[in-house]
Amino acid sequence: MKNKVIAIVGPTAVGKTKLSIEVAKRYSGEIISGDSMQVYRGMDIGTAKIAKEEMQGIPHYMIDIKDPDEPFSVADFQQYVTHYIDIITKKNKPPILVGGSGLYVQAALYSYHFPTYKRDEKVVEKLENEIAAFGIEPLYKRLQEIDPKQAAKIHPNNHRRVVRALEIYETTGKRMSDFQQQVKESPYDVKLIGLEMQRDELYRRINHRVDMMMERGLINEVEKLYQKGYTHEQSMQAIGYKEFIPYLKGEKTLEEAVETLKQNSRRYAKRQYTWFRNKMDVVWYDVSNGAINEKFRKILDDLAGFLHS
Structure with missing residues (x-):
C-alpha cells in the first residue's frame, strides 16, 4: 500500500493556506510547505508565510529551515519533503503538501532523479x-x-x-x-487538489495582498536583508524582494517598486496555472464569486472517500 498524500496547489493568493488548515483540522493532518522561499528565516511578509497564530496548533514543516544566504535546490526540497512525509505517515496522520512552486511540488511527489556530482x-x-x-x-x-x-x-x-x-x-x-528523469508513477497515493479563480478576481486579491504586505512592513523586512548584504543570493531573487532592490539603491520610487511587485505577482500566478494544468493531474475547484466556503466543504467531503479508501 502506498502512503497517502494530499497536495493543495494553485496560484498565489487563491486561498491554499486557509484550505490546508481546514483539511488538517478535519482529518488530523500535518502540513508541509511547498513554497520554495518559505524555507528562509527572516523572509516572512514577502513570502506570505503563515503566522504562528494562524497555524492553530497544527504542525508545519519546511518553514524557517535556512538562512537567506544558504543555497536550497529542488533536490534538497525533494529530500526534505520525503523525510517529512515519512515522519507524518508514521504518526498515522495524512501529510498535506501545500504550495505553488510547481517544479518543487512535482519533483517531491514524482521522485525526480537529480545529478549528484561535485560542482566545478x-x-x-x-x-x-x-x-x-x-x-x-x-x-x-x-x-x-x-x-x-x-x-x-x-x-x-x-x-x-x-x-x-x-x-x-x-x-x-x-x-x-x-x-532530470521523472518517474511517471508517484511512489505515493496522491490526491491533487487545485484551487482556481476567475482572473479578474484573483488579480484583485493579489493586488490587495501586496497592499497588506506593505502595511505589515514589507519594505522594512527587505531593507533589513539588504543591509545584511543579501542582494545577489538565490533567496533575494524571489518575488516580493527583488522588486525593492532598485528602490533601496535609489534607482526607482517606492510606488514604482510596489507596482512592479503587483505586476510580477500577477504574471507568476499565470505561470503557476499553466504549470499545474500542463504538468500534473489536478482536480480543480473554482472558488470564484465568494464560493470559497461552499467549495471548501465539498473538498473536505471529497477527501473522506480518498482517505478512507
Missing part, C-alpha cells in the same frame, strides 16, 4: 564573470539553444539556476534535462 568551481566562476560583464541575457539565450526544455523551467533572471544548467552541460556534455 572554475566553470562556475567563468560563467559568473560573464554575467558580471555582459548580464544574464546572453547566458540564458545560450541555455535556450543548448537545453530548451530546461530553459523553459527557469526564469531568465534566476542567475543560480542558469549557471547550474550551463555548468552541467560544459562539464559533462549532457543537458540538465537529460538528468
Whole structure:
C-alpha cells in the first residue's frame, strides 16, 4: 500500500493556506510547505508565510529551515519533503503538501532523479564573470539553444539556476534535462487538489495582498536583508524582494517598486496555472464569486472517500 498524500496547489493568493488548515483540522493532518522561499528565516511578509497564530496548533514543516544566504535546490526540497512525509505517515496522520512552486511540488511527489556530482568551481566562476560583464541575457539565450526544455523551467533572471544548467552541460556534455528523469508513477497515493479563480478576481486579491504586505512592513523586512548584504543570493531573487532592490539603491520610487511587485505577482500566478494544468493531474475547484466556503466543504467531503479508501 502506498502512503497517502494530499497536495493543495494553485496560484498565489487563491486561498491554499486557509484550505490546508481546514483539511488538517478535519482529518488530523500535518502540513508541509511547498513554497520554495518559505524555507528562509527572516523572509516572512514577502513570502506570505503563515503566522504562528494562524497555524492553530497544527504542525508545519519546511518553514524557517535556512538562512537567506544558504543555497536550497529542488533536490534538497525533494529530500526534505520525503523525510517529512515519512515522519507524518508514521504518526498515522495524512501529510498535506501545500504550495505553488510547481517544479518543487512535482519533483517531491514524482521522485525526480537529480545529478549528484561535485560542482566545478572554475566553470562556475567563468560563467559568473560573464554575467558580471555582459548580464544574464546572453547566458540564458545560450541555455535556450543548448537545453530548451530546461530553459523553459527557469526564469531568465534566476542567475543560480542558469549557471547550474550551463555548468552541467560544459562539464559533462549532457543537458540538465537529460538528468532530470521523472518517474511517471508517484511512489505515493496522491490526491491533487487545485484551487482556481476567475482572473479578474484573483488579480484583485493579489493586488490587495501586496497592499497588506506593505502595511505589515514589507519594505522594512527587505531593507533589513539588504543591509545584511543579501542582494545577489538565490533567496533575494524571489518575488516580493527583488522588486525593492532598485528602490533601496535609489534607482526607482517606492510606488514604482510596489507596482512592479503587483505586476510580477500577477504574471507568476499565470505561470503557476499553466504549470499545474500542463504538468500534473489536478482536480480543480473554482472558488470564484465568494464560493470559497461552499467549495471548501465539498473538498473536505471529497477527501473522506480518498482517505478512507
